[in-house]
Amino acid sequence: MAEQAFTLDDLRLILIEAAGADDSYQVGGDILDTDFEQLGYESLALLETGGRIEREYHISLDEEILSIANTPRMLIDAVNNSLAALI
Template identity: 75%
Template sequence: MAHKEFTLDDLRRILIEAAGADEAVNLDGDILDTDFESLNYESLALLETGGRIEREYGISLDETTLSITHTPRSLIETVNGALAALV
């Protein structure tokens, strides 16, 4: 059974759904290696984002994992690792 890949577009959508978007930050730009803090997403927003990812993709993300994923790239890699483990 193939798993769905979690992409940057998926993350952008969920970030906006979970916490909105700061008008000063362009989420459409090259944000893969930009700290979430620089994107104005704090720990509470990331916890909400993590919860939405868990529900939508049927995976479990540890709170510690969410606290150490500082960039969209690292969160995407973590989610895709969890998805791969489901197979």
């Protein structure tokens, strides 16, 4: 069975669905370590994002993870760790 990976592209699509996105930010390595607040996403938007990730990927993310993971890279890593635990 192939391992499913959660990517920056996946996160960007979910962020757009959950809270809208500023198209001036291009998907790329330069935003991976940018704080979500600097990208314009507040805690409620991230909670909605977390809920969408859980539903779409059939995982459970601890609410603490959503408050600690303050950059796209940290959230992507947390999601991929949860996905890896399913295998």
